[in-house]
């Protein structure tokens with residue numbers, strides 16, 4: 001089940017919620033949508049996507065889950081104490097989204113591959129990554145990145 005990724009204990013900023021990440025994320029991207037801004041309290045959400053089975057020892061009783069209007073299928077968890085992101089769940093909990101801030105060793109993660117909802121950005125980003133705008137384009141590129149990441153997982157031995 002595990003690759004060459006060294007397990008990390010992720011947490012919200014006050015460590016009231018913790019979990020163990022055991023696998024390289026399927027995808028990592030930077031989302032500038034206003035909901036991510038609201039959720040993180042930052043200009044954007046630099047976030048990883050993992051399979052449910054990649055994360056163990058979930059201790060998230062102190063997480064309050066909430067759904068914003070769009071996208072409707074993501075349940076976003078904020079810590080009840082520090083009010084910072086804890087963990088997000090999508091596709092009925094089968095995919096977990098964890099902001100990179102919640103990893104103790106961000107350097108061990110794959111680099112982000114793109115910017116989403118870049119039209120909503122607070123500030124311009126000077127990098128070489130592709131920048132996608134709007135709901136349709138952003139959702140399409142997320143689906144594509146997830147498909148590619150999952151394909152890599154099932155074909156890798």
Ligand SMILES: [Zn+2]
Nearest residue numbers: 012014079082
């Ligand atoms: Zn907290």
